[in-house]
Amino acid sequence: MDKIFENPTKIFALTKEGTREFYDNLYDQMIKEGKDVVDYQEIKAMSTGVLCPECNSSHVIKNGLQSGVQNYRCKNCGRQFRVTTGTFMYGVHEKDKMLEYIKCMSAGMSLRECARIVHISLTTSFFWRHRILCALQSFEDNVNFFGVVELEELLMNYSEKGKKKREKKELKKLKKKKPTKVAVLAATDRSGNILFKKLEEKRVQAEHIANFLKSRISENSVICGSNKKAFKTVNAEHIKHKEITNKNKMKGGIYSVSTVHEKITDFVGWIYYKFRGVATKYLTNYIMWFVVRGKYLAEKIKEDTGRLLNLAASDRRAWERYSDLMSQTYLIYNI
Numbered sequence: 001m002d003k004i005f006e007n008p009t010k011i012f013a014l015t016k017e018g019t020r021e022f023y024d025n026l027y028d029q030m031i032k033e034g035k036d037v038v039d040y041q042e043i044k045a046m047s048t049g050v051l052c053p054e055c056n057s058s059h060v061i062k063n064g065l066q067s068g069v070q071n072y073r074c075k076n077c078g079r080q081f082r083v084t085t086g087t088f089m090y091g092v093h094e095k096d097k098m099l100e101y102i103k104c105m106s107a108g109m110s111l112r113e114c115a116r117i118v119h120i121s122l123t124t125s126f127f128w129r130h131r132i133l134c135a136l137q138s139f140e141d142n143v144n145f146f147g148v149v150e151l152e153e154l155l156m157n158y159s160e161k162g163k164k165k166r167e168k169k170e171l172k173k174l175k176k177k178k179p180t181k182v183a184v185l186a187a188t189d190r191s192g193n194i195l196f197k198k199l200e201e202k203r204v205q206a207e208h209i210a211n212f213l214k215s216r217i218s219e220n221s222v223i224c225g226s227n228k229k230a231f232k233t234v235n236a237e238h239i240k241h242k243e244i245t246n247k248n249k250m251k252g253g254i255y256s257v258s259t260v261h262e263k264i265t266d267f268v269g270w271i272y273y274k275f276r277g278v279a280t281k282y283l284t285n286y287i288m289w290f291v292v293r294g295k296y297l298a299e300k301i302k303e304d305t306g307r308l309l310n311l312a313a314s315d316r317r318a319w320e321r322y323s324d325l326m327s328q329t330y331l332i333y334n335i
Helices: 016-024 026-033 037-048 095-106 111-118 122-142 168-175 206-213 229-233 258-274 280-295 301-313 318-327
Strands: 060-066 069-074 080-082 148-157 181-189 194-198 222-226 241-245
Touching (some): 016 026, 026 095, 037 095, 037 301, 095 122, 122 280, 122 301, 122 318, 148 229, 148 258, 181 206, 181 258, 181 280, 194 280, 206 229, 222 229, 258 280, 280 318
Parallel strands (some): 148 222, 222 241
Antiparallel strands (some): 060 069, 069 080
């Protein structure tokens, strides 16, 4: 492969198969050329055009270098910015270590293992993981469903894992207000599309299902939901036909919720076996990691490193999402 960072425009003309091969070889190519994640972030910006993070205008010009990174200025609002502004790499000081960190994540290493190998602190390892995972959340909008679509409710225990212990008086006061369960809406179709959605409620409601499916589902799809009340009462224009089933019964030989139950089992096992549970505050991040693993990754370390980097670098609002997450309290109701 030619040096991609000398002539990145070649990447934009690749076929679908060529693009996949490019991502699979991206890690080795970056190591060979001595490039870091910020260098690749600039290629991603070039692929769609550099946009102002303030007003979203494409009328921008180059405005010199700062610490070796290209600066831009918006001719519409005057905002100066870099290609990393707003991305998961915004404000990262040890940018040369991020590629290796993504490789460690792709290998399924723990936070401590990632920190030890990349030579960063455990705290930095935690923050970097969630920077990357926040960037993956943008792919929720790319998930659509076709054909037979299965839906189910997943109730997970509310958790404040990692939170410093509270004083006894505070715990007693909050105990009455704290939720015990968090509702997650799980959906999958027979084509392998999957998406879980954490809700800010204790149970899934019919309106949650209707809003979730809006613009995600093809006109001729059949909805298979469990016999819980929310799935029986859901009604929306974009839902043409629905079947009420349960895990022990099939209708017409094909209408069931068995596939989504398998996905739920895999997800719950992954959360509690791999991570020994996660804080509810960060649950959406882990949900999207699970979705991306199943839809985009190949379970091969180097190939997945390139794919994961490309996915994370595609989101120009990751920093805003990450900043909002870190400013939240652990409790859903902000108490």
